[in-house]
Amino acid sequence: MLNNEKNTENKSLNAIRVLNNVNVKFNDPLPDVHTARIPIASCGWVDTADGVVLIDTLIRRHAAKQVKERIKSKIKYIIYTHGHMDHVGGASAFLDDKPEIISSKYLPDRFDKYKMLAQYRAHINAVQFNVPETLESIKYVYPTKTFLGEMTIKLGDKSFELHTTRAETDDACWIYVPEINVAFIGDLMIGRHFPNIGNPWKPTRFALDWAKVLEEVRAKEPQYVFCNGGGVMFKEERAIEALSHNIEVIRSLHDQVVDLINQGIHITEMIHKVKVPQHLIDSPYLRQLYTRVEFFVFNVYRWYHGYFDDNPAHLLPRPEKEVMNEIYDLIGDPQKILNRVKELFNQNQSQLALQVLDVLIQIEPENIEARKLHIKLLRALAAQDNCLMSKNAWVYYINKDTKFLKSEKNGGK
Ligand SMILES: [Zn+2]
Structure with missing residues (x-):
């Protein structure tokens, strides 16, 4: 296991190096449509008789510059499908042509929020993506024009119908080009993965609006649907099938x-009752490798429901640690907790064991045996987990415990 964790850690460090030195993969799926892809981001552009419309910009300037070199005509417009960094982070590489940069009216608020919460975002990125916790120096390129609702741009021989919506974010914008029957839908579908509705670290997403907007996309009967920035394409009946599976789930x-x-x-x-319909469990468009159903449930619950769970003990609670301390004193012996946790672990109930052990961890965070057991439980959870976000979280806390135990061994250094 230790090797696996090291591998995961190495992979994440490598991922950062790769981002800074990556070679972009290009594709020309249609005569006037081109795409560029790196491991965690993509973008696309459409040639018209009067210049280029670029959709999204990759995540870093280094990769984006390779795209700029590839685009021969003048870039007249950049359209942000939404403000996540893997879609907007490379924008500064495309400014020579002085393009109009268009987005939803709410996108600038997102950039402002990212700046305001930089410290917190560094932390949650470290847990969610298993990367070092560092403050990023990001140059946010704000849009030059924002809108809400619908807007059409005519350029050369093509028109670009832009539609704002709330789905993964409140600032989403999808694009339909009728002359070539193509839709660019950003992260309204994340390739062949289960829709990214629900992230334990992020504000709620908009499930019902998401289904409705995918129905609007499907109603256009697009021949080609480009997802992410453009890096994944679905064609003809597969496009309709992918949209339908996402809508249905x-x-x-x-x-x-x-x-x-x-x-x-x-x-x-x-979270344990809600299930994917049987006939969609093996859908090739809904692989739960990034997010998972439980996160979806929390998300929809949080959108419609206040914090109060109908238990008066939780209306104005005392700090958790204070309550745990009372329970801990009643148990009277930390060994009892450790013994029960081991029993639960042996019964393959690692999650329950983790929550029982929490009484001890919160009151005696420096208890070596408790921290060792904590690692064991987290490893068991990680070993059964295919979802990137939860798996990374388990590994993050394993690393934290490991660091603590190492420093204890070295006399607290
Ligand atoms: Zn996104």
């Missing part, structure tokens, strides 16, 4: 959560 899970809220089911029970 979002609507089903959303409606299940709404039903359970109305029934007064507690969120900690709800």
Whole structure:
């Protein structure tokens, strides 16, 4: 296991190096449509008789400069599909042509928020992506024009119908080009992955609007659908099938959560009750490798539901540590906790064991045996987990415990 964790850590450091030195992969899927891809970002551009429309900009300037060199005509417009960094981070490489940069009206607020929460974002990126916790120096290129609703740009022989929406973010914008029957939908689908509805570190996403906007995209009957920035393309009946599977799973899970809220089911029970419909479990468009159903459930719950869970003990709670301390004193012997945690672990109940052990960890964070057991439980959870976000989280906290144990061994140095 230790090797696996080291590998994961090395991979994340490598991922950062790769981002700074990456070679961009180019593709020309249609005569007037081109795409560029690096491991975690992509963008696309459309040639017209009067210049280029660029959709998204990759994540870093280094890779974006390779795209700029590849584009021969003048870039007249850049359209941001939304303000996530893997879509806007390379924009500064494209400014020589002085393009109009268009986005949803809400996108500048997102950049402002990122600046305001830089410290917190460095931390959550470290947990979510298993990368070192460093403050990034980012040059945010704000849009030159924003809008809400619908807007059409005519350029040369093509028109670009832009539609803003709330889905993964509140600042999403998707694009339809009728002359070539192409839709660019940003992260409204993340390739062949389960829709990114629900992230434990981020504000709630907009499940119902998301399903509705995918229905609008499908109603256009696009021949080609480009996802992410453009790096993944679905064609003809596969495009419609991918859209339909995403719509169906979002609507089903959303409606299940709404039903359970109305029934007064507690969120900690709800996340175990909501299920992907049987016929979509093996859908090639819904692989749960990045996010997972439980995160989706938390997300929809948080959107519709306040913090209060109908238990008066939780309306104005005392600090968690204070309550744990009372429970700890009642148990009276830390060994009892350790013994029970080991039993649960042996019964393959690592999550429950983790929550029981938490009483001890919170009150005696320097208890070596508790921290060793903590690592064991987190490793068991990580070993059964294919979802990148939760797996990275387990590994992050394993590393934290390991660091602590090492420093204890070295006399606290
Ligand atoms: Zn995104």
